[in-house]
Amino acid sequence: DGGITQSPKYLFRKEGQNVTLSCEQNLNHDAMYWYRQDPGQGLRLIYYSQIVNDFQKGDIAEGYSVSREKKESFPLTVTSAQKNPTAFYLCAITRQGKHFGDGTRLSIL
Amino acid sequence: KQEVTQIPAALSVPEGENLVLNCSFTDSAIYNLQWFRQDPGKGLTSLLLIQSSQREQTSGRLNASLDKSSGRSTLYIAASQPGDSATYLCAVRPGGSYIPTFGRGTSLIVHP
Numbered sequence: 001d002g003g004i005t006q007s008p009k010y011l012f013r014k015e016g017q018n019v020t021l022s023c024e025q026n027l028n029h030d031a032m033y034w035y036r037q038d039p040g041q042g043l044r045l046i047y048y049s050q051i052v053n054d055f056q057k058g059d060i061a062e063g064y065s066v067s068r069e070k071k072e073s074f075p076l077t078v079t080s081a082q083k084n085p086t087a088f089y090l091c092a093i094t095r096q097g098k099h100f101g102d103g104t105r106l107s108i109l
Numbered sequence: 110k111q112e113v114t115q116i117p118a119a120l121s122v123p124e125g126e127n128l129v130l131n132c133s134f135t136d137s138a139i140y141n142l143q144w145f146r147q148d149p150g151k152g153l154t155s156l157l158l159i160q161s162s163q164r165e166q167t168s169g170r171l172n173a174s175l176d177k178s179s180g181r182s183t184l185y186i187a188a189s190q191p192g193d194s195a196t197y198l199c200a201v202r203p204g205g206s207y208i209p210t211f212g213r214g215t216s217l218i219v220h221p
Binding site for chain 1: 209211
């Protein structure tokens with residue numbers, strides 16, 4: 001979706017490594033969200049942030065961390081504590097409904 | 110807890126057919142319902158957003174309807190084309206929350 005940029009498109013994690021997924025938006029929206037998508041499943045909410053310096057856990061926050069130091073940025077860190085990180089990760093904002101970035105596919109090396 | 114079900118899970122049709130995708134939800138106290146399209150390896154693209162006070166929304170060959178009392182929404186695609194092949198997801202946002210519940214999607218293939 002225009003205005004929401006996720007990077008990288010593909011990411012590989014080694015055993016015991018933390019990796020960070022980037023989500024940037026230039027739409028000046030307060031609320032940002034991270035979702036995880038697994039094959040054949042609906043989207044599951046990891047974390048969300050309604051304003052800068054504040055964020056809330058979603059349904060599957062264990063093994064993940066986030067920060068919201070700037071309005072336009074909401075990075076997601078997949079820590080080594082997340083034992084099954086292989087998935088498609090989507091960042092979203094709310095503007096007359098949800099709007100999504102193009103996603104990052106994370107795999108294990 | 111809101112549950113969202115999409116039937117069928119997969120659908121294969123010949124080009125030119127009119128088709129209906131279904132989305133059902135268990136709690137009728139919703140704020141809005143949104144239909145998305147997802148191409149392989151891509152993010153979700155918003156197709157139609159229906160507010161709780163509305164009965165339907167239209168965009169080109171797409172028409173989405175909402176019946177809150179029965180907990181149902183349908184996405185109607187007229188004169189399907191191979192380019193319509195994708196996964197279609199619905200998301201239901203409850204009243205008083207910004208967090209929608211997503212269905213698992215219907216995978217559509219339109220063959221020439």
